[in-house]
Amino acid sequence: VQTAIVAGGGGSGKDFSGGGGAGGLRNIEISTSSNSPIVATVGGGGAGSTSPTSQGTSGVNSTVLYGGVTYSASGGGGGGSGDCAPTQAGAPGGSGGGRRSGPNNAASGTGNAGGFDPPEGNPGSTPSTTSLGPGGGGGAGAAGAATGSTPGGDIGRAGGAGLDISPSFNPGIPNCGVYAGGGGGAGSPSAGDGGTGGGGAGRANPSPGSGTAGTANTGGGAGGSTPGQNGAAGGSGIIIVKELDKASGVWSLNEQIDALDEGT
Secondary structure, three states: OEEEEEOOOOOOOOOOOOOOOOOOEEEEEOOOOOOOOOEEEOOOOOOOOOOOOOOOOOOOOEEEEEOOEEEEEOOOOOOOOOOOHHHHOOOOEOOOOOOOOOOOOOOOOOEOOOOOOOOOOOOOOOOOOOOOOOOOOOOOOOOOOOOOOOOOOOOOOOOOOOEEOHHHHOOOOHHHHEEOOOOOOOEOOOOOOOOOOOOOOOOEOOOOOOOOOOOOOOOOOOOOOOOOOOOOOOOOOEEEEEOOOOOOOOOOHHHHHHHHHOOO
């Protein structure tokens, strides 16, 4: 069976924060040889940070258990928060969380390669010494937008794009087949957009508030918040399973029996 496993997206940080990283995405084939059940556990999105001394909470892993083997995707990394050097960095995860704005040039989180080809996701925005704005979280299809070298430093960066898995499942699956987009970083005067595939947009100063939450059932990361504001939550993940020898759709048991009787 073709199986897409998308973990929960990371929550964003507090206080001019980076966006949450997207949940890891694995699009794999699982060989089945019996009527053993496939046990699927969908990971929830991480909570936004409510403290400048803690990053956004990372998303929860999604897993598929079959035949004694566990296949998993890693939760997205939380976005950076506050003024404390250790928490300004984005957390690692399926895709990495974005860094918080600040002069110490903290790094965004890394994505999990985990020996997978392709890897589960990508890192958050790469910082520079001259552009200090909050970073976007990484997505399954691309890293968070690079900060570049724009002086002034507080322009939020976009979250990385998600990945379109519809060719593996036929068009028409939920959310147009694009999943695991990274959350955009907060910014002033402009914030970063969320990555396609459910990433939440960052909030722009001087309009105070949290960024946009990651979209449910996409694994999208959350958008960053403005100064003094709490972070937003990442989106929950999703698991999609399709038998490779069946067309897309839903059929009754009688239809299945008829197909077997006809030898199709």
